[in-house]
Amino acid sequence: MSSELSFIDLFLQASLLVQLVMLLLLATSVVSWAFIFQRSKVLKGAQSEMKKFEDKFWSGVDLNRLYQELSARQSVxxxxxxFCAGFKEFVRLRKSPSTPADAVMDGTYRAMRIALSREVDSLENRLPxxxxxxxxxxxxxxxxxxxxxxxxxxxxxEVQQATLAMVAPGxxxxxxxxxxxLFAAIPAVIAYNRFSHQVEKLENHYGNFMEEFSSILHRQSLSQRSDTMQS
Known part of the structure; x- marks a missing residue:
């Protein structure tokens, strides 16, 4: 009665090339799981920060005070x-009375688009x-x-009499x-699809906020220019 071969025995008996393939796949699996846990934490944190900011933004807080509060942080x-990128550019362009309202809003929107691109790149890190x-x-x-x-x-x-017992271990x-x-690929594919969907949802939320914030700033700009003309 032959003894059963363990995974370690089969690995040690394999050829050098097959051993290298196994080690490569093992390393890929370990790195994939590390990235999966890291990305899961990052995306959960991004969703939590987004909800907190939305609650505070739509609570009626003064935009200048909110900007100063966020600017005081080490990282946003x-x-x-x-919000910080758009509001900063809006205030900067609005200081020039000769700048048309459309130019102010175009510059503000471009600043937010650049910030959006950076945020999405950060969220998609490790996904490739x-x-x-x-x-x-x-x-x-x-x-x-x-x-x-x-x-x-x-x-x-190379042997004259071949049996199944001889070829089975190989x-x-x-x-x-x-x-x-498969052990390395399946979790990576599942995680990639899940994280990609989460990033897409966050990007859509960011895009909707950009449109809504741009409308708020546009109305504010028109209102201030109207008050200036009347005075």
Whole structure:
């Protein structure tokens, strides 16, 4: 009765190339899980900050006071970053009486678009690695499997009387590469799809806020210019 081979035994008996494939897939899986936990924390934090800022913004707080409060922080992220970028540019352009209202709003909107692009880039950080790991890991594992099975059959051809017991360990150690490829790819694909959807939702919320904030600033600018002309 033959003893069962453990994963470690199959790894040690595999060829050098198959071992390298397994180690590469193991490292890919470890890095993917690290990025998954890190991105999950970042995106949850972004959603929490967005809700807190929206509650404060729509509570009727004075915009100048809100801007000063946010500017005093060491770092501002998410929707608050869009607000600071837009309000700062709005105030700067509005100081020039000769600047048309449309030019003021165009400059304000561009400043918020740049801030939005930076925020989305920050949210999408690490996601390309998850996409790459999810797409190529199965093929790397398949390559290791094909190589291992090829070596098993080559060794089998060198003996006169071949049995299943002789070829089974070689095939088993080769198939582990495919299993490891799937083990690395499946969580990465699931996480990538989930995080991409969350980033898209955040980007839509940011975009809606930009439109609403631009309308508020535009009405404020027209009101102030009207008061100036009347006086």
């Amino acid at each position: 992220h998410g929707m608050a970053s869009l 690695f998850l996409a790459t790991a999810g797409s190529i890991s199965p093929y790397i594992g398949l390559f290791g499997t094909v190589w291992g099975i090829m070596n098993a059959f080559i060794a089998l051809g 095939i088993a150690e080769a198939l582990i590469a495919t299993a490891m490829g």
